[in-house]
Amino acid sequence: MEGWILYRKPDTHISADIYEMDRFKAAAREMGIDLRIIPPEDFEITVFPDDRKRVIINGEVTPIPDFIIPRMGAGTTYFALAVIRQLEKLGVYALNGSVTVESVKDKLYTQQILAQENIPMPQTMMAKFPVDINLVMQHFSFPVVIKTLYGAQGKGVFLAKDEDEFQKYVDLVFAMNNEASFIIQEMISESFGRDLRVFTVGGRVVACMERSSADPDGFKANFSQGGKVRAFPVDEEIEWLATTISRLFDLDVAGVDLLFDKTGYKVCEVNSSPGFRGIESACPVRIPEEIFHYIRVRLGNFSRA
Numbered sequence: 001m002e003g004w005i006l007y008r009k010p011d012t013h014i015s016a017d018i019y020e021m022d023r024f025k026a027a028a029r030e031m032g033i034d035l036r037i038i039p040p041e042d043f044e045i046t047v048f049p050d051d052r053k054r055v056i057i058n059g060e061v062t063p064i065p066d067f068i069i070p071r072m073g074a075g076t077t078y079f080a081l082a083v084i085r086q087l088e089k090l091g092v093y094a095l096n097g098s099v100t101v102e103s104v105k106d107k108l109y110t111q112q113i114l115a116q117e118n119i120p121m122p123q124t125m126m127a128k129f130p131v132d133i134n135l136v137m138q139h140f141s142f143p144v145v146i147k148t149l150y151g152a153q154g155k156g157v158f159l160a161k162d163e164d165e166f167q168k169y170v171d172l173v174f175a176m177n178n179e180a181s182f183i184i185q186e187m188i189s190e191s192f193g194r195d196l197r198v199f200t201v202g203g204r205v206v207a208c209m210e211r212s213s214a215d216p217d218g219f220k221a222n223f224s225q226g227g228k229v230r231a232f233p234v235d236e237e238i239e240w241l242a243t244t245i246s247r248l249f250d251l252d253v254a255g256v257d258l259l260f261d262k263t264g265y266k267v268c269e270v271n272s273s274p275g276f277r278g279i280e281s282a283c284p285v286r287i288p289e290e291i292f293h294y295i296r297v298r299l300g301n302f303s304r305a
Contacts, residue, residue: 001301002034002065006083008072017071019277024069027288036065040072040080052090067093067295073273074105093299095252095291096272104249104272107149108183117248119241120266122185122259131170133163136184142166145185145219148173159187159219188266191259193219195268196232198242198256199279199287202294205242207283208232229282237264245270252298253291 005024007017021037028035044056054061068087072080084098096104104110111124125139136144146169148156160166173182193213199206210232213220220227242256245267255274258265276287295301 001032001067001296001299003028003036003067003069003295004065005035005037006040006068006070006072006080007037008039008075008080017275020071020275023276023280024288027286027292031289031292033292034065040077040083043083043086045079045082045086047086055087055090064090064092066299066301067095069095069291070098070101071273072101073271076101076105093295095295095298096254097250097252100250100252101272104251104270107147107269108181110249110270111183113248114245114267117244119245119248120261120264122188122266122268124186125184126181127170127184128181129174133167136166137163140184140186143187145187146170146173147183147185149181149183157220187219188259188261190261191266191268194260196238196258196260196265197274197279198234198238198258199274199276199285200242200246200251200254200256201287201290202252202297203243203246205234205239206287206290207279207285208234208238208242209279209282211278227278229278231283241265241267252294 005021007021025035038057042058044059046056054063056062064087068084070076070080070084081098081102084094084101088094088098103113108124108126111121114121122145123140125136127136142163143159143161144166146158146160146166158169160169193216195211196208197211198208208231209229211227211229213227238258241258242254245251245256246254249270251270251272253272253274255271257268257271259268279285280287
């Protein structure tokens with residue numbers, strides 16, 4: 001079985017996700033899977049109706065693989081989506097698919113879908129230039145969370161403790177781009193500096209961890225920013241939320257972030273390309289192996305274990 005990981009850098013220059021890429025490559029070798037890591041920019045998108053088994057990579061005609069795993073997450077560009085779509089049209093199985101990746105990378109759209117399905121979530125508003133501060137204050141109490149529409153690993157997320165800080169962050173965003181949009185969310189006080197990351201594969205929960213900020217005064221709990229992690233027991237509500245969201249967004253692999261609330265949990269974000277260094281360090285789970293086993297099931301390929 002042959003597969004490609006679509007990643008923003010070639011495998012000789014990986015830095016941000018080196019742990020994940022190394023784990024994928026090691027698991028593939030152990031399971032007899034021929035795996036390549038290829039940046040979308042190496043592809044030439046050609047539409048030839050009479051040739052549906054090959055693509056062009058770095059100028060060379062290359063046979064298509066059995067599956068692809070897009071790993072760009074919120075950083076997926078239009079061109080990368082076009083590459084995923086092209087391979088899907090040629091019959092290559094994508095985990096996750098282009099429609100799913102495009103939907104989940106947009107944080108506002110994600111919140112709109114969650115609200116439509118009555119999934120518990122923080123109160124959310126989209127802001128645009130110029131921001132009507134009085135309108136914001138009618139619907140929110142400080143502190144509030146400010147998020148750019150596309151971001152990952154805690155980047156582009158700010159906590160405004162009062163009106164002055166809110167205006168400062170707004171001015172900063174619009175100084176960079178006065179056509180930018182971002183979302184405002186209520187701050188869930190019970191979850192200040194901590195949250196849950198639930199990892200699903202094939203619509204089932206395979207691991208859950210609690211993340212907490214290393215800084216007692218910090219509100220971000222991301223492991224990539226130094227947060228502490230520990231295994232967390234999966235109760236019925238966590239199971240229901242994670243599996244429902246995976247099914248709702250058609251996610252074969254998902255990282256569902258939950259906030260602690262007075263009465264249970266609220267959904268913070270959904271990730272189509274979640275990192276797993278933290279969850280493998282906290283929980284007895286091997287994520288690449290889980291993913292490759294699931295792909296074998298989907299493709300009906302059990303010839304090599």
